Amino acid sequence: MNSFRMRLTLILIAMIGLAVLAAGLFMGKTYRDNHLDALRDNMTREMKIILDQMEWRTGDPDSLYMYYTGKAQRLKTITDTRITFIRSDGVVLGDSDHDPKTMENHLTRGEVVEAKKSGVGWTTRHSETVNENLLYVAMLVNPNNPEHSDIIRMALSLQKVDESIQRVWAALIVGLLILFVAAALISFRVAQGLTRPLEQITRVSKRIKNLDYRARVEVTRHDEIGELGQAINAMADSLQEQMSRIHTNESQLASVLDNMINGVVSINSSGKILLLNRRAEEFLGFSAKELVGHHFASAKQQYELSQIIQEALERREHLRDEITFYFPEERLLDLNLVPIFDEDEDNKFEGVLLVLQDVTAIRRLERMRSEFVANVSHELKTPVTAVKGFAETLMGGAVNDPETARSFLQIIYDESDRLNRLIGDILELSKIESRRVPLQYSPVELSSFMEKTMELMSAEAMRKHIRLSTKADPGVYVEVDEDRLRQIMMNLLANGINYTSDGGSVSITVEPVLGPGQTLEDNYEHIRIHISDTGMGIPKKDLPRIFERFYRVDKARSRSSGGTGLGLSIVKHLVELHKGTITVDSQVGIGSTFTIELPVIQ
Template sequence: MNSFRMRLTLILVAMIGIAVLAAGLVMGKVYRDNHQEDLQDSMVREMNIILQDVPWKQGNPDELYGYYTNEAKRIEALTGTRVTFIRADGVVLGDSDHDPKTMENHSTRAEVVKAKTGSVGRATRFSDTLHENMLYVAIAVNKDDPNSGIIRTALSLKKADESVKRMWTGLLIGLLVLFIVAGLVSYRIARNLTRPLEQITRVSKRIKNLDYRARVDFQSNDEIGELGSSINAMADSLQVQMTRIHQNERQLATVLDNMINGVVMIDAAGKIVLLNKMAEDLLGISAREQVGHHFASVKQQYELAQMIQETLERREHLREEMTFYFPEERLLDLNLVPIFEDDDDFGGVLLVLQDVTAIRRLERMRSEFVANVSHELKTPVTAVKGFAETLLGGAVDDPETARSFLQIIFDESDRLNRLIGDILELSKIESRRVPLLFSPVELSSFIGKTVELMSAEAVRKQIRVSTVVEEGLYVEADEDRLRQIIVNLLANGIAYTAEGGSVSVVVEPVHDPNLTLDDEGQENYEHIRIHISDTGMGIPKKDLPRIFERFYRVDKARSRSSGGTGLGLSIVKHLVELHKGTITVDSTLGVGTTFTIDLPVLQ
């Protein structure tokens, strides 16, 4: 921009210089012409006076030479002007500065030729005799006579030339000063013109470099001001649009990164152009490494690559469920949708992946649950129906047989009632429709009362139930649901422990070494741990992961004989989780089983 400013300054200076120089040339010429016109008029007046003073004589040339020469010298002495008398045929009769006899014929001289026409003759030329520029002016003695003699005066232009030179010297000095002043003014004008252009250029470059906050900060009402206003308006529009675009990009990126489904976009050439975080997790690949590469280069199942290729070729929607074994075993629902642009040009394929492993597992569990419920309900219903039919067939007449059958019907009905009750209870717990009423529970008295509820069954089987609970231990819990947890676990321990065995309940605080002492100097604790152990038959290691499943029984015959429904441990697990706690099991065949419950002190 500085070079542009210098060029503009030079252009302005050159224009001013040319204009001033042209004006000087015109002024010099006008000055010279006017000066010569003034000299001519003065010389014409002098010659008219000479004609009045000097009579024009005719006669012998030798006599005329002396006469006219003396008159010419006399007049030159008075006026300082060279005077020449010329006969009609061009012969010089007298001259104030030269011997007329030695002078050549003047009939062809321009001023003489002009004077013969009756006008004033004028010529400017270099004099061979005086060796300087001279102004010659001639008039006819008798303007009406073509053969009239000619009187001519001559004046040196040396003074006039010196005057013109002085004028040119002054003009050049003035022109130089004017150039300097014009240069300064032109530079200032150029700077005032180029400064806003420089700013507009800087702002334009910043906008080009994506800095949409750049603005032109000058204001004027000329065309440059309008250009600056247009640049600012364009920057405002671009900033708004880019802010909106960035906001949409951030929103889209946030949506894609937080989607529960994997999304992979592949262009028409088969290159991966987009890969969200869930797709990375499901396929075990990195977006940074795979975006821009062909889908066939991704190390994944061959069937997936075939589906993508088929969609690219057929440009039709494809859907299929496929089991993937990397990075872990999953069942994925694959949706491949062809993408078309606004002008119906094929843009590629959108692959949507959904992990349906848990859904299919839940569906399988639901089917198994329905089957188990049907089976569990069918057994007591079949028994009740069979014994009722037997009674109706005549067995009712035998009092002993009728009493035995009616007892079986009663027991099966009671079992059916408990089964239905447990199913409803589990359904409410799983659907979170069981409100918990939390309150402080003093564990020493609570465990004592709960064990007392099971004492009759323990005494019947001669099983010793022991408790170890520190005094003053509290936990915030729903007392009824906590009692239901302990009762279920105690009932299981008593049911699966042989006569003469033992069941124990141990409650202890879990201390945190980072916590300070309370006001009484006791260590604070955040969790309560409850151990319920028995000396029963134990649980095989292969069955431990499934014992909290609904209707799962380790020993089906023993469970049915004990009246179990197969839902107790599942209910216990859900109730513990509602208390934000955990339950674990440790068991050894032939030695016994221990259930461990960790509950937070505060909910």
């Protein structure tokens, strides 16, 4: 903008300079012409006075040379001009500055020719006789007879005129210089007044171009430039409002996309990926920076995925499929490809929207439900079959044998009891999994709680000569549902007793989880309970599934012990309801240790 201001200033100066120069030239020429006109008029008057006072003689030229030359010389001293007397045929009769006898015929001289025509003639030219520029004015002696009239001529040196013109030019040049300086200052101020608001408008426009929509033009004028500034401010207001709305919509859309549980991938009609949300990044194992702007085939993922995307782009209709992905982790994904059409452009095909839904957990739950139904059916069928078989035997005549009848009835009773426990555990697990079990939290002192729990299990342990022990520091409290915690402990103790050989031991250890440098007097946030036994142990391959429903390590022994296969699953769900964790560590032939960690405050 500074260069524009300079150019504008120079243009204004040049225009003013040219105008002043033209005016100066016009003034100089006018002054010279007026000065020459004044000299001509003055010389014409002087020649009239001379003719009026002078006797004009005619006759032989030789007798007239001396007369007219003397007159010319005498008149020159008076008028300070060169005087020449010319006969009607152009012969010079006398001259104040030169011998007339040696002078050329003057009939063709411009001033003489003009005087013959109009009575008075004038011209300016360089005189070879005196070697300087002269103003010649010629006048007829007898205007009534132009053809035969003699001529008087006066010649004035133009040196004085030129000196006067030079003085005028000198003054004019000084004036021009002063005017140029003044014009330069005025032009600069005018250019600055014009360009300064334009500079501000340009700066604001550049800021708006660089997405700074808060920039505004300070409008102080009410002319066209002021209207331009107001228009730019109005445009900036509109842009700021629109961009604010766009940013809000983009933020809302980005928030929705980033927090969706489904992956979303937008692909244009040429196969280039336009959008990729955070969930899709997790599913595909690629970041948005790696894929956005690239062809979908650049994602080295499942071949089936590229095939179905290509098919959707070609068929331009809704497609759905399920594909197992093995990278970055194994997942079963439900794929929905929806074609996108632009209704504003005659349903022009824009591409497809790929929606990825992780159905791994859903399918696993469906499989678990199927397995659960199958297991329940199997578990229910076993006691029902036993009851039915022995009842049929009794009805077939075995009831007449008291001892056999008693034995069969005992089996029927045991199987009915087992069936009752199984149904009870199934209902209990169903309520726990659906979180329809309200927990009544209260502080529980664990030392006395563990002692009471051991007493409840002591009779069963004594039958197998199993030693029960507990280790818990007094004063250790935890906020739990006491009945549910007792259910957890009794399930784990019952398992330990059932799977421990006669003469073994089952122990409970309670300890607070202390941080570095903490003591029992400090506030601790978690407690840890270890239930250990010296039983048969659990094989390593079975440990990951030990908390599954109906999963048994030793199926024969579980059935003989009357277990339902649901106890550990119930325990795990109850612990998780208390926001705790349960883990197991076991070695075959040595024993198992179940570790429960619970928060002190719920």
